[in-house]
Amino acid sequence: xxIQEKLSTEPKMRTRDVSIFYGDxxxxxxxxxxxxxxFVTAFIGPSGCGKSTFLRALNRMNDTIASARVDGxxxxxxxxxxxxxxxxxxxxxRVGMVFQKPNPFPKSIFENVAYGxxxxxxxxxxxxxxxxxxxxxxxxxxxxxxxxxxEESGTALSGGQQQRLCIARAIAxxxxxILMDEPCSALDPIATAKIEELIDELRGRYAIVIxxxxxxxxxxxxxxxxxxxxGRMVEYGHTSDIFTxxxxxxxxxxxTGRYG
Amino acid sequence: xxxxxxxxxxxDITRLRGLIAEMGGIxxxxxxxxxxxxxxxxxxxGKAVVERDQKLDALESEVDAMAVxxxxxxxxxxxxxxxxxxxxxxxxxxERIGDYAKxxxxxxxxxxxxxxxxxxxxxxxxxxxxxxxxxxxxxAFAARDPVxxxxxxxxxxxxxxxxxxxxRNFVSYMVxxxxxxxxxxxxxxxxxxxxxxGDHATNVAEMVxxxxxxxxxxxxx
Numbered sequence: 001x002x003i004q005e006k007l008s009t010e011p012k013m014r015t016r017d018v019s020i021f022y023g024d025x026x027x028x029x030x031x032x033x034x035x036x037x038x039f040v041t042a043f044i045g046p047s048g049c050g051k052s053t054f055l056r057a058l059n060r061m062n063d064t065i066a067s068a069r070v071d072g073x074x075x076x077x078x079x080x081x082x083x084x085x086x087x088x089x090x091x092x093x094r095v096g097m098v099f100q101k102p103n104p105f106p107k108s109i110f111e112n113v114a115y116g117x118x119x120x121x122x123x124x125x126x127x128x129x130x131x132x133x134x135x136x137x138x139x140x141x142x143x144x145x146x147x148x149x150x151e152e153s154g155t156a157l158s159g160g161q162q163q164r165l166c167i168a169r170a171i172a173x174x175x176x177x178i179l180m181d182e183p184c185s186a187l188d189p190i191a192t193a194k195i196e197e198l199i200d201e202l203r204g205r206y207a208i209v210i211x212x213x214x215x216x217x218x219x220x221x222x223x224x225x226x227x228x229x230x231g232r233m234v235e236y237g238h239t240s241d242i243f244t245x246x247x248x249x250x251x252x253x254x255x256t257g258r259y260g
Numbered sequence: 261x262x263x264x265x266x267x268x269x270x271x272d273i274t275r276l277r278g279l280i281a282e283m284g285g286i287x288x289x290x291x292x293x294x295x296x297x298x299x300x301x302x303x304x305x306g307k308a309v310v311e312r313d314q315k316l317d318a319l320e321s322e323v324d325a326m327a328v329x330x331x332x333x334x335x336x337x338x339x340x341x342x343x344x345x346x347x348x349x350x351x352x353x354x355e356r357i358g359d360y361a362k363x364x365x366x367x368x369x370x371x372x373x374x375x376x377x378x379x380x381x382x383x384x385x386x387x388x389x390x391x392x393x394x395x396x397x398x399x400a401f402a403a404r405d406p407v408x409x410x411x412x413x414x415x416x417x418x419x420x421x422x423x424x425x426x427x428r429n430f431v432s433y434m435v436x437x438x439x440x441x442x443x444x445x446x447x448x449x450x451x452x453x454x455x456x457x458g459d460h461a462t463n464v465a466e467m468v469x470x471x472x473x474x475x476x477x478x479x480x481x
Contacts, residue, residue, distance in 0.1 A: 216335050243337050245474030255337040257269065258262045 010078070011036045012177055012207035013058060013095075018072035020053050020062065027053045029231040030072070035177070037207040040199060042218035042239065044211075045228035046259060051211050054228070055179050058209065059095035060088055076177070093120055096170030100182040102162035104154030104169075109146050112154040112165055113137060116173040132172055140168035141198050160191020167198065171206075178202065180210040184217065196221050215255050219243045227251045272330045273340065276323065276347045277402070283319045283354040284398035286312065288391060290361035291457060295387040297368045298450065299380060306368035309361060316358035323351035339471070346471035350401065353460045353467075357394060360453040360460075370446045377440065379430050379447050383454070386422035389415060390454045393461035397468060406472040409465040413477055419458030426451045 011034035020028035028050040035041055035058075043051040053062065060081060062068040074081050081091055093116065104112050113133045116122075123129035133150070137143040142164040146157070154165050163183060170178055180199075184192040199208060199221045212218050218225055218239065225242040227235045227250075235248045246252045253259050264270050290309050297305035327348040330336065336344055374380065393412050400408035427448065434444045469477050 215337055219337075244341060246338055252338050253262060256340045257264045257266060257334075257337075259265070 009037065012077065014073075014075045014078075015058075016073045016075075018054065018057065018070065018074055020050070020057055021067075021069045021071070022053075022065070023067040027231055028057070031228075031233045032072075033226060033233060033236060035207050035209060037176075038204055039223035040203050040208045040210060040221055042210050042212060042222035042225045043228060044213075044215065044218050044225060044255075045234075046254065047213075049228040050231040051226075051228040052181055055181055055209060055211050056097075058177070058179055059092050059097055061092075061097065063088065093173040094175055095177040095179060096173065096175035098163070098166050098170055098178065098180045098183045101186050102159055102166050104157070104162050104165050106153065106155055108151045109137075109154050109157070109165060110150040113168050113172045116169060120173050122173065136168040136172040137165075139171050139202070140164045141194060141201070142168055158191070160187050160194060163187060163191065163195060164198065167195075171202075175206060177207040177209070180208065182211055182213060185213065192217070215243070227254065229254070266334070269330075269334050269336075269340075272326065272334065273343065276326050276330065276344065279319055279323045279326065280347055280350055280354070281398065281402060283316055283323070283351060283358075284394070284401070286316050286319070287354045287357045287361065288394055288398070290316075290358055290365070291387065291391045291394060294361045294364040295384060295391075297365055298371070299374075299384065301368060301371070301374050303369050306365040309365035313358050313362040316355050320351045320355040323347060327351075339474070342471045342474060346401075346467040349467050350464050353463050357457050357460050360457050363453050364450050367446045367450060371443045373440070373443070377443065379426075379433055379440075379444055382426050382429060383447065383450060386419065386426060386451065387454050389422065390419050390457040390461065393419070393458055394464075397461050397464045400465065400468045401471075404468070404472045406469045406477075409468040409472070410477055412465040413462050413479075416458045416462045419455055423451055423455040 013035040014033075016032045018028060018031045019026060031054055043055060045051050056062050057070050057074060062070065070082060076091070076094065080086070105115065107115070110133055113136050114129050117129060117132045123132055134143060134147075137146060142161060145161060154162065157165060163186075167178075167183075184195050187195065196217065199210065202208060210218070210221060222239045225237065225239045226233050227242065227246070227248070229250050235242065235246060235251045237247070242251065243255060246255065290312060293305055294309050296302070297309060327344050330344055334340070371377065371380070393415050396408060397412045399405070400412065430444050430448050430451070434441050466476055469475070
């Protein structure tokens with residue numbers, strides 16, 4: 001199944017016939033999808049359907065798993081990200097990742113955000129670094145809550161604040177794509193709402209892909225949804241269509257709670 | 261359809277469908293009995309129809325509460341969501357149909373010289389078409405049958421044609437028999453009510469189509 005849709009701009013990322021193996025086991029089977037900047041794309045599906053594996057392949061996070069192998073083509077701005085000339089550190093700055101469990105560094109709030117820009121040489125001097133930190137924290141909706149305690153440890157923040165700190169950290173290196181792997185599953189409803197609001201504000205500026213187990217969350221934050229099942233992308237389309245009138249029986253059974 | 265992993269969700273939907281069926285049964289009976297009362301001048305029966313309408317109002321409230329509860333607790337998706345939205349709207353429409361039947365029943369005592377009053381004889385056939393539409397559209401809802409729903413929609417043209425012809429008939433009758441104008445005008449309202457019942461059965465049919473397929477019938481106007 002190849003998805004093509006008329007977009008006003010070229011898709012930021014594009015995958016073609018991507019299969020991912022763990023040893024002999026095929027975890028993802030021939031997935032082709034375009035990921036544009038103008039929409040938030042949600043990946044949904046039952047546990048073990050391959051959606052997180054596929055998400056991680058988009059910034060080569062699977063490289064660290066020795067048995068993992070990726071077939072097919074994944075492009076960022078038309079460039080093959082698995083090509084030998086691709087600088088993986090650079091790639092991960094361009095394609096940021098926010099994880100299920102907030103994972104701030106055991107350093108100050110300021111350092112958490114400043115670390116990336118510093119190692120990537122994005123700031124000249126302290127003032128510019130401070131500007132980047134403030135801008136990133138503002139964009140992540142955290143600035144007002146932490147501006148007077150930037151030197152406190154990032155791990156001292158609440159879970160929801162930590163997750164927004166991680167988003168600020170991802171934003172600080174000026175990514176083009178932000179991948180989110182169940183970013184709210186460890187958060188309470190208010191913290192979840194803040195992240196969702198943030199996703200909405202970031203939409204259009206970054207290509208955002210979110211993996212979520214909450215169907216309602218996918219319906220709320222995304223404009224395009226892909227349903228994965230047994231390693232395959234079963235259905236992809238407008239989020240409103242997927243949740244009100246899916247084409248595939250398997251999608252319907254899953255989203256209406258009849259799966260399994 | 262396969263069962264939900266959460267059994268209580270199936271129970272909720274079954275209960276909701278049951279309430280709609282119950283409302284439909286009452287609305288159908290009201291349409292038939294209102295006409296029967298009108299034709300025979302049975303004011304007691306007319307009163308019974310009017311009183312029974314409260315039951316429809318109560319059932320509609322129950323459907324509302326049930327649907328809201330299900331939306332809040334189960335956050336339904338896809339066909340479940342459509343079905344609950346459809347049930348919510350259908351309940352509102354059935355309540356309106358009940359009101360039209362009630363309106364007809366209220367006019368029972370206002371028709372004079374019933375036995376030799378020609379316009380009266382034109383109404384039962386029209387009423388029957390509308391009543392059948394209501395009956396069949398509820399069958400379509402129960403069976404989730406979009407084909408039957410579309411058939412019902414097509415039948416509305418027949419009710420409209422009846423209305424036009426009855427309207428012309430009544431007007432010429434009134435011109436010739438000015439002393440009957442008061443009664444004939446009452447019957448014009450009855451015809452109008454039946455015509456509206458047909459329209460509302462059409463609305464239900466559109467919701468049945470929507471619940472089943474996620475789209476409205478193509479010729480929706």
